[in-house]
Amino acid sequence: MDTKILLAESDMPTHWYNVVADMPTPPSPPLGPDGQPVDPAMLSAIFPEAIIQQEISSERWIEIPKPVREALYLWRPSPLYRAHRLEKKLGTPAKIYYKNESISPAGSHKPNTAIPQAYYNKQAGIKRLTTETGAGQWGCSLSLAGQIFGLDVRVYMVKVSYEQKPYRRSMMKTWGAEVFASPTNMTEAGRNVLAKDPDSPGSLGIAISEAVEEAAGREDTNYSLGSVLNHVLLHQTIIGEEAKKQLAMVGDYPDTVFAPCGGGSNFGGIAFPFFADKAAGKAIELVAVEPTSCPTLTKGTYAYDYGDVAGLTPIMKMYTLGHDFMPPGIHAGGLRYHGDSPLVSQLHHEGLISAVAIPQLETFQAGVLFAQSEGIVPAPESTHAIAATIREAKRCIDTGENKTLLFNLSGHGHFDMTAYDRFFDGSLEDFEYPEEAIKASLAHLPNIG
Amino acid sequence: MDTKILLAESDMPTHWYNVVADMPTPPSPPLGPDGQPVDPAMLSAIFPEAIIQQEISSERWIEIPKPVREALYLWRPSPLYRAHRLEKKLGTPAKIYYKNESISPAGSHKPNTAIPQAYYNKQAGIKRLTTETGAGQWGCSLSLAGQIFGLDVRVYMVKVSYEQKPYRRSMMKTWGAEVFASPTNMTEAGRNVLAKDPDSPGSLGIAISEAVEEAAGREDTNYSLGSVLNHVLLHQTIIGEEAKKQLAMVGDYPDTVFAPCGGGSNFGGIAFPFFADKAAGKAIELVAVEPTSCPTLTKGTYAYDYGDVAGLTPIMKMYTLGHDFMPPGIHAGGLRYHGDSPLVSQLHHEGLISAVAIPQLETFQAGVLFAQSEGIVPAPESTHAIAATIREAKRCIDTGENKTLLFNLSGHGHFDMTAYDRFFDGSLEDFEYPEEAIKASLAHLPNIG
Numbered sequence: 001m002d003t004k005i006l007l008a009e010s011d012m013p014t015h016w017y018n019v020v021a022d023m024p025t026p027p028s029p030p031l032g033p034d035g036q037p038v039d040p041a042m043l044s045a046i047f048p049e050a051i052i053q054q055e056i057s058s059e060r061w062i063e064i065p066k067p068v069r070e071a072l073y074l075w076r077p078s079p080l081y082r083a084h085r086l087e088k089k090l091g092t093p094a095k096i097y098y099k100n101e102s103i104s105p106a107g108s109h110k111p112n113t114a115i116p117q118a119y120y121n122k123q124a125g126i127k128r129l130t131t132e133t134g135a136g137q138w139g140c141s142l143s144l145a146g147q148i149f150g151l152d153v154r155v156y157m158v159k160v161s162y163e164q165k166p167y168r169r170s171m172m173k174t175w176g177a178e179v180f181a182s183p184t185n186m187t188e189a190g191r192n193v194l195a196k197d198p199d200s201p202g203s204l205g206i207a208i209s210e211a212v213e214e215a216a217g218r219e220d221t222n223y224s225l226g227s228v229l230n231h232v233l234l235h236q237t238i239i240g241e242e243a244k245k246q247l248a249m250v251g252d253y254p255d256t257v258f259a260p261c262g263g264g265s266n267f268g269g270i271a272f273p274f275f276a277d278k279a280a281g282k283a284i285e286l287v288a289v290e291p292t293s294c295p296t297l298t299k300g301t302y303a304y305d306y307g308d309v310a311g312l313t314p315i316m317k318m319y320t321l322g323h324d325f326m327p328p329g330i331h332a333g334g335l336r337y338h339g340d341s342p343l344v345s346q347l348h349h350e351g352l353i354s355a356v357a358i359p360q361l362e363t364f365q366a367g368v369l370f371a372q373s374e375g376i377v378p379a380p381e382s383t384h385a386i387a388a389t390i391r392e393a394k395r396c397i398d399t400g401e402n403k404t405l406l407f408n409l410s411g412h413g414h415f416d417m418t419a420y421d422r423f424f425d426g427s428l429e430d431f432e433y434p435e436e437a438i439k440a441s442l443a444h445l446p447n448i449g
Numbered sequence: 450m451d452t453k454i455l456l457a458e459s460d461m462p463t464h465w466y467n468v469v470a471d472m473p474t475p476p477s478p479p480l481g482p483d484g485q486p487v488d489p490a491m492l493s494a495i496f497p498e499a500i501i502q503q504e505i506s507s508e509r510w511i512e513i514p515k516p517v518r519e520a521l522y523l524w525r526p527s528p529l530y531r532a533h534r535l536e537k538k539l540g541t542p543a544k545i546y547y548k549n550e551s552i553s554p555a556g557s558h559k560p561n562t563a564i565p566q567a568y569y570n571k572q573a574g575i576k577r578l579t580t581e582t583g584a585g586q587w588g589c590s591l592s593l594a595g596q597i598f599g600l601d602v603r604v605y606m607v608k609v610s611y612e613q614k615p616y617r618r619s620m621m622k623t624w625g626a627e628v629f630a631s632p633t634n635m636t637e638a639g640r641n642v643l644a645k646d647p648d649s650p651g652s653l654g655i656a657i658s659e660a661v662e663e664a665a666g667r668e669d670t671n672y673s674l675g676s677v678l679n680h681v682l683l684h685q686t687i688i689g690e691e692a693k694k695q696l697a698m699v700g701d702y703p704d705t706v707f708a709p710c711g712g713g714s715n716f717g718g719i720a721f722p723f724f725a726d727k728a729a730g731k732a733i734e735l736v737a738v739e740p741t742s743c744p745t746l747t748k749g750t751y752a753y754d755y756g757d758v759a760g761l762t763p764i765m766k767m768y769t770l771g772h773d774f775m776p777p778g779i780h781a782g783g784l785r786y787h788g789d790s791p792l793v794s795q796l797h798h799e800g801l802i803s804a805v806a807i808p809q810l811e812t813f814q815a816g817v818l819f820a821q822s823e824g825i826v827p828a829p830e831s832t833h834a835i836a837a838t839i840r841e842a843k844r845c846i847d848t849g850e851n852k853t854l855l856f857n858l859s860g861h862g863h864f865d866m867t868a869y870d871r872f873f874d875g876s877l878e879d880f881e882y883p884e885e886a887i888k889a890s891l892a893h894l895p896n897i898g
Contacts, residue, residue, distance in 0.1 A: 003519075003522040003523060004522065008451075008455070009453065073451070073453065074534075074823065074824045075824070085523075103552055105823075105826070144824060147821050166866070167867075170866035174821075174873075175820060372623075372624060375523045376554050414556070414616070417615070417620060417623075420620075420623050421619045424619070424623075
């Protein structure tokens with residue numbers, strides 16, 4: 001059979017799938033600092049109405065606007081690959097498929113939500129978007145989307161990344177965005193930090209505060225987030241919908257789906273459309289893969305907590321390691337998040353999906369094996385899904401099962417080669433499970449909810 | 450109409466097209482230092498028989514072996530894009546198409562020839578390939594190909610690039626290759642250079658000498674080259690063949706085809722299959738695009754010259770700026786070659802193709818405009834074809850012609866972001882036409898041929 005299963009543009013899904021419609025219990029609402037559910041209208045200072053409606057919707061299908069579909073055609077539908085060479089190298093009877101999201105211009109699945117977010121903001125008359133970025137994947141995606149729809153984009157990039165990872169910064173500039181090293185002296189949040197520590201290296205929490213402050217304070221400016229929230233996961237479901245169509249074209253269906261899980265948009269994107277079948281009685285396992293150094297789903301607590309370090313966001317019910325937990329400096333920057341999507345968290349709490357944590361060295365071993373068999377050098381986040389898939393494919397050798405496995409190759413590693421260098425020179429390390437740090441931060445959960 | 454025109458794997462060409470079959474005069478043979486045509490058997494110290502036969506073949510169609518096709522399926526057929534957004538941004542009545550070769554795992558068209566070269570060497574019982582690389586595009590491609598067919602690959606990487614461009618070096622290692630900073634003390638050529646200058650930054654010419662010396666001296670080792678030679682251009686014709694099929698699917702045919710031209714494999718790859726139609730009487734213009742700072746076809750002399758700086762290779766009839774011409778340090782490293790493919794040179798000499806030279810700043814302006822409309826950040830080499838296409842598309846605005854233009858997007862710029870940085874900060878420069886340097890080096894042409 002073919003290596004790649006391709007969909008025509010005319011076969012790209014026309015609607016996103018909203019998992020809320022099939023969840024056995026309604027999602028727990030986000031709460032304000034007073035412990036009361038957040039009024040959606042309060043969000044209108046930073047989000048357009050269409051996004052707010054998607055955030056609270058329980059409609060099963062939500063139409064993808066035509067201009068959004070036309071922009072997604074720049075790379076979508078993405079190919080589904082049968083990993084013939086990886087199967088052969090492993091000697092497994094399992095069939096391995098992967099969805100190749102690395103082919104977007106920004107190199108990951110992130111533009112799937114950046115494009116509609118920019119579109120809805122443009123429709124609402126907004127002129128400028130702000131956001132934060134760590135290593136730059138999300139900042140790049142929003143810069144591209146802003147350029148496509150004619151919106152100015154201002155990215156607050158964590159200072160230490162701004163200095164250490166100049167290439168994603170250059171990419172954002174190529175797509176016309178302004179990029180600032182956060183903390184800046186342009187916001188009160190930034191000035192407060194600089195007053196205490198002029199040499200602050202910044203953090204994602206600080207950058208979020210700066211981006212939200214600017215968006216909240218300006219009529220023509222909104223804020224955009226790349227994961228965690230319901231509407232973000234909704235936009236990513238196009239991945240799993242396409243994969244279902246493509247597998248059906250070759251008469252196949254997965255026994256198990258694996259995806260990296262940090263904020264949850266990668267996992268939700270590929271897994272939720274399959275959850276619809278599971279909710280209807282189909283046997284399928286959906287596995288979120290996280291790093292052992294930031295084991296939110298596998299070692300965290302299911303509780304109400306803040307989405308950011310500084311405690312400025314609404315309080316959300318989710319698996320959390322505590323909002324002031326600082327994960328070790330692993331290279332999969334997209335998986336270094338203390339919490340998780342409330343939707344993913346609830347499904348996990350109710351036993352409807354599963355989770356596994358994998359140490360950093362095993363993920364890079366898997367990434368190199370993948371590159372050496374399938375060609376593509378994967379992003380450190382994606383290597384987590386690859387490693388979990390390889391574990392299962394090896395188990396199938398022992399049991400003789402010819403299971404069908406599917407994983408999300410969420411991005412390429414072209415901007416992460418220093419991590420591969422460290423793997424090869426032996427300086428990459430596994431981190432101990434940070435039990436004491438997690439215990440300490442879990443003691444700071446808000447007394448709400 | 451659709452943004453992307455896709456071919457199924459079953460529609461990928463099964464044969465390469467050999468332009469020699471349609472050239473009005475036979476190619477001029479390569480000569481040895483004695484001025485006599487090189488005996489193909491002399492090449493067997495560094496090339497396998499199948500490659501030597503392709504180098505001298507005049508058969509129109511040469512079959513692509515099945516294992517080569519199966520390896521190419523890892524990314525081929527590559528999509529043909531209709532550049533709707535670029536057309537709109539320019540306001541041109543011209544239709545612009547581009548072939549997207551940036552989606553290969555190595556990020557350029559180079560694996561199209563690395564894969565068959567590795568295959569034929571493996572078939573011939575060879576255990577190891579040597580090659581040289583500058584910025585690393587070609588070294589990456591051969592590393593990938595060696596990994597696929599189970600050959601060891603040793604890359605001599607120009608020392609200054611080895612130190613300044615670590616990421617492509619890491620990529621080669623990920624694909625299992627050994628990478629050395631050239632000059633090394635592992636070869637006589639390297640030791641000679643180091644004896645005179647222990648701090649030598651290296652050059653492509655030195656690296657070629659090291660790679661050839663090792664291959665010539667070992668039974669189990671061959672050498673592999675990424676451009677210039679006939680068999681390399683042959684392997685790249687899959688690009689143009691696919692493009693013809695894809696254009697036919699939408700009932701279109703190009704008036705003009707543009708491709709970057711350094712050693713010639715990029716241009717030959719997309720243009721030669723269209724030359725077959727031109728030879729049969731069809732009106733079509735084939736344009737090789739080169740940098741004004743290294744204007745081989747537009748300002749060089751058509752004469753016998755060495756392929757390398759040190760004068761170790763056979764002498765080939767080609768457009769040349771002189772084998773010891775040192776081009777200015779433009780960022781399109783793949784276009785910094787003093788000579789050109791003998792096949793491309795002969796077609797140009799006979800007036801059957803045309804050439805244009807474009808200054809560096811204009812190419813980067815074009816690259817940014819392309820990234821801001823089509824998403825993909827192009828390689829500096831590719832921006833040359835984009836710039837030439839934009840010139841023609843703008844001319845069509847003035848004349849009102851709705852011409853059909855096609856160019857080869859040969860690679861992405863993910864490892865060239867420092868060049869974009871320099872463009873944005875204003876430190877990127879145009880170079881004066883190096884008239885005196887070219888005049889001086891042309892005085893050193895061999896007195897042969």
